[in-house]
Amino acid sequence: MTVLASIADLSVTYRRAPRAALSGLSLDIKAGEILAIIGESGSGKSTLARAIAGLLPERTNVAGRIDWPGLDGAPRAGRDIGYVFQDPGSSLNPVLRLGEQVGEGARRHLGLDRRAGEMEAVRLLGRVHLPEPERIARAYPHQLSGGQRQRVAIAEAIAARPRLLIADEVTSALDVLVQAAIVELLVELVRADGMTLVFVTHDLALASGIADRVAVMAGGRLVEVGPAAEVVAAPRATETAALIAAHIDLATPPLVGGAP
Amino acid sequence: MSFLRRLVSSPTGALGMVLLGVIAATALLAPWLSPGDPLRIAGPALLPPFTDPALPFGTDRLGRDVLAGLLHGARTSLIVGLAAAAAAVLIGSVVGTIAGFAGRLVDEALMRVVDAFQIVPGFLLALAFVSVAGGSLGTVILAIALSAWAQPARLVRAEVLSIRERDYVAAARVIGMHPLEIAFKEILPNALPPVLALAAVIVAAAILTEAALSFLGLGDPNVVTWGSMISEGRNVLRAAPFLSVIPGIGLVAAVLGVYLVSEAAGEALGRGGRP
Amino acid sequence: MTGPLLIAHDLRRTFTSGGRRVAALDGVSLAIAPGETLGLVGGSGCGKSTLARVLTRLVAPEAGSIAFMGDDWLALGGGRLRTARRHLQMVFQDPLAAFNPRATVGGVLADALRIHAVVAKAERAGEVARLIDRVGLPSDLLGRSIREISGGQRQRVAIARAIAVRPRLVILDEAVSALDVSVRGRILELLVDLQRETGVGYLFISHDLAVVRAVSHRIAVMAAGRIVEEGPAASVIAAPSSGVLKDLIGAVPRLNGKPA
Numbered sequence: 001m002t003v004l005a006s007i008a009d010l011s012v013t014y015r016r017a018p019r020a021a022l023s024g025l026s027l028d029i030k031a032g033e034i035l036a037i038i039g040e041s042g043s044g045k046s047t048l049a050r051a052i053a054g055l056l057p058e059r060t061n062v063a064g065r066i067d068w069p070g071l072d073g074a075p076r077a078g079r080d081i082g083y084v085f086q087d088p089g090s091s092l093n094p095v096l097r098l099g100e101q102v103g104e105g106a107r108r109h110l111g112l113d114r115r116a117g118e119m120e121a122v123r124l125l126g127r128v129h130l131p132e133p134e135r136i137a138r139a140y141p142h143q144l145s146g147g148q149r150q151r152v153a154i155a156e157a158i159a160a161r162p163r164l165l166i167a168d169e170v171t172s173a174l175d176v177l178v179q180a181a182i183v184e185l186l187v188e189l190v191r192a193d194g195m196t197l198v199f200v201t202h203d204l205a206l207a208s209g210i211a212d213r214v215a216v217m218a219g220g221r222l223v224e225v226g227p228a229a230e231v232v233a234a235p236r237a238t239e240t241a242a243l244i245a246a247h248i249d250l251a252t253p254p255l256v257g258g259a260p
Numbered sequence: 261m262s263f264l265r266r267l268v269s270s271p272t273g274a275l276g277m278v279l280l281g282v283i284a285a286t287a288l289l290a291p292w293l294s295p296g297d298p299l300r301i302a303g304p305a306l307l308p309p310f311t312d313p314a315l316p317f318g319t320d321r322l323g324r325d326v327l328a329g330l331l332h333g334a335r336t337s338l339i340v341g342l343a344a345a346a347a348a349v350l351i352g353s354v355v356g357t358i359a360g361f362a363g364r365l366v367d368e369a370l371m372r373v374v375d376a377f378q379i380v381p382g383f384l385l386a387l388a389f390v391s392v393a394g395g396s397l398g399t400v401i402l403a404i405a406l407s408a409w410a411q412p413a414r415l416v417r418a419e420v421l422s423i424r425e426r427d428y429v430a431a432a433r434v435i436g437m438h439p440l441e442i443a444f445k446e447i448l449p450n451a452l453p454p455v456l457a458l459a460a461v462i463v464a465a466a467i468l469t470e471a472a473l474s475f476l477g478l479g480d481p482n483v484v485t486w487g488s489m490i491s492e493g494r495n496v497l498r499a500a501p502f503l504s505v506i507p508g509i510g511l512v513a514a515v516l517g518v519y520l521v522s523e524a525a526g527e528a529l530g531r532g533g534r535p
Numbered sequence: 536m537t538g539p540l541l542i543a544h545d546l547r548r549t550f551t552s553g554g555r556r557v558a559a560l561d562g563v564s565l566a567i568a569p570g571e572t573l574g575l576v577g578g579s580g581c582g583k584s585t586l587a588r589v590l591t592r593l594v595a596p597e598a599g600s601i602a603f604m605g606d607d608w609l610a611l612g613g614g615r616l617r618t619a620r621r622h623l624q625m626v627f628q629d630p631l632a633a634f635n636p637r638a639t640v641g642g643v644l645a646d647a648l649r650i651h652a653v654v655a656k657a658e659r660a661g662e663v664a665r666l667i668d669r670v671g672l673p674s675d676l677l678g679r680s681i682r683e684i685s686g687g688q689r690q691r692v693a694i695a696r697a698i699a700v701r702p703r704l705v706i707l708d709e710a711v712s713a714l715d716v717s718v719r720g721r722i723l724e725l726l727v728d729l730q731r732e733t734g735v736g737y738l739f740i741s742h743d744l745a746v747v748r749a750v751s752h753r754i755a756v757m758a759a760g761r762i763v764e765e766g767p768a769a770s771v772i773a774a775p776s777s778g779v780l781k782d783l784i785g786a787v788p789r790l791n792g793k794p795a
Binding site: 040041145146147174175176177178179180202203204205206208209232242243244246247248249250251252254255256257258259260 | 568569570571572578579580686715716717719720723724727730734736742743744745746748749750751752767768769772782783784785786787788789790
């Protein structure tokens, strides 16, 4: 696989922060792969995602480099990288109709006029499997459920047909049923369009179900990276082993017996 | 950077702190800077300023020392300003908290009272109160507080309505906390920040209202205030404008100082406050 | 005591949302035995949070009855309700929002002890120290502000606050959902330990079936304001009859493979 982005020795320290959020991180993102970035809160995974997308706040201390051999030149804002945030409530503008917001990316980056942009917005809303996309295009964010809003946010992120889609903890605020559906949607979209997906999450099991490769982070450092099945079957880093041990599913022996 | 450092680092904050600092200092030190009764006769009448080194700002129609009046007047203005604002915020906070927390009929009833106080122009209300209750420092403070408490009440009520829905208030109810304790210990302290920002404006308005009441002769006649000095100077405005201008400058400096500091404080809180 | 700790019968509650009446609770009945953990699962919008709020008397039901410790729970009011509340406590989902932003760890626990006069005033400090130790936190946390400690630590303080008043039943509403994976297991172990030690009952509400399975003796499944399935935890999971439960089982992420 060709390399889409190459991160070399990246270190990030936020303004007025006592410690580095990322230190000395080196990682390649391969074109067309699904790469999961796993870590607990404070591990630096969201910082890494934002650094890749160029979304770090001004005056943040950044050292190291990110090269983009898979693109012609540096990524264009809003065009080459799509970003989906954890909280759809705050990533969608509450006073704009959804069709307008979703169509914005397409209009701006694909040069569509207003009418074509509207039609493209409806098409995108249908693509993310929202029922009655014309009605949704005229609706406002508060009229939808959390899962539906997240689908809209995904539609907005892919509107400009980016090469890379970054999903930053997009399922953490959703219940398991909706979570599974959103994850399925993301996989379907990236496979169909040949996009690269960087999937940031704290849930190793969720990631291992869809990812080609898994990168595990802890304390701002990359502690392990490799094919998902291998990392889960034979973890090399203690942090990875701890995450695996802490995983609870239906096969885990319960803590209580049949009756009190 | 601590809050104070941020406050003085901006030009607004620095200037405001200087103005307020000077005025507060003169208010505190007045009895030592200018000992004796400021209302006593100190020299010949209508002495122009900068002619006699012992009376640098001259004298008024009765021969009273203008500088002494300026310094002691600062005390009155600040005391009345701060006390009235504190009383207004206190009354407003209590009423606003009860209205917001109790809801329904109690809320409706209290809000109609707040409406009534807001409809009457503040100054006229203070005027009416002082006319009826007599002019003393206490009634002046109370009058201004009555004219100013309605806005803090609304602000606190709005905050309380929002905070009431938060999980920690629910947690307090589940634990079995008494409603009064929830209202005044859990909710009110968290509802105060916007009101404190308003408090600065109330202080400035209170200083001006007090000056206006004194100007009309309705204040405390035994205390020298900038307003009464301006009023005195009115009669000889053409011949000796300095009698009104000098205390007027004092008022401008005080109000400007309060506004500048509250602006800078708001900025300092906003920039550093939220995570 | 003999007989069930809590019996809820035919609880009903509607809300108006967007001009429509929605039945959040549509005839919910359940029972919890002393010292038992009843797990309550369902997707978002199924009514489980409304049920928690109705049981804790934060919201009034429109119909139905609740018998708690043999008394008519809904008939209590004023001072008698406040006193009786000590036996029915709750732990909330968002540990940060569940505390007064100005609170300190020690202050929160002291308040709970004071309100119900659990111990004499002179012994309060000692009891606070005992509680903080019981939930596995160091005593130097007592003077710290609630905002300074981590999410997992905060939830331990929330549990300490709930058990400080020695309740018979604690409702846990998505109590571990906002916590890191590695922290969840330890909190669940703490809860199970406390139950063994004190005989407290739990109503454990979550959308995460795996977590519920780990700590529950019996499981009830909610959908659209009703209980659609109920039974001993192991049997219900092994042989689900309702569509909702089957979906929930399927949505649990498993390590090393795609969810079934």
